[in-house]
Amino acid sequence: MSDDAENRKETTPKVRKTTAEWMQQLTAEQFYVTRQSGTERPFTGPYWDNNLIGRYDCVCCNAPLFMSDTKFDAGCGWPSFFEAVHPNAIRELQDQSHGMIRTEIRCQQCDAHLGHVFPDGPAPTGLRYCINGHAMNFVHGGQQPAEAGNDDEKSA
Template sequence: MSADDSKVRKSAAEWQEQLTPEQFYVLRQSGTERPGTGPHLNTFEHGRYDCAGCGQPLFLSDTKFDAGCGWPSFFRAVTPEAITEIEDKSLGMVRTEIRCSNCDGHLGHVFPDGPPPTGLRYCLNGHAMVFTPE
């Protein structure tokens, strides 16, 4: 079995049955919630942020910071393998989209303007994640 065979694959109907409308829009239709409207923006408890589609661990609370951008932001993924980076040329700009490596759900984008130690800002849609307190 290849690594691709173990990925979560579902039909659009199966995803719609499992996810809330907001989660489906973000994760499966590559949508973006309006700044300041999604969950987890002001969550700073200790815990872990997992993919709302498949439950894969994505980010830890000790890497979360207030970027002032209106979306939950992190400076490092839980592991490099947790996310897939894709060049995004939509909206007349070049950005790096991030997706869950397990279910291919759209998470947000990563930018090179974050704090030390990585200098990265993983800018996430709150609806793409579920929070599990420590």
């Protein structure tokens, strides 16, 4: 059964929508950030100062991204995390915009721009995922998603 769960996860289809469909689903700020690789101004977006327990999901496709126990105050004005919910939740791309070389973070499921990752975070990873609040929804009390292959163990 664990092989079946793993195969389902690997073959989950990507979320693909037209620009018009994204515009209808998202607010103007969410569309700007996630579909046009925008950045909200620091200390203005949702969740930068959220201290509740839960999970942060992609605003576009509801894929789980980060857990609140990996969130920390980096003082930068954006929600910051030191680890994604699982390695396959996000993908990294080189970003050479604005005269800098950075690592962009996108949702693996729908390709939404989330923010950037930097190597100046806390232990245990040393990473700082600096995420636009408008790219996420907060699920109060949301649980860590089950990993592929562990479905039987979680339900036992």
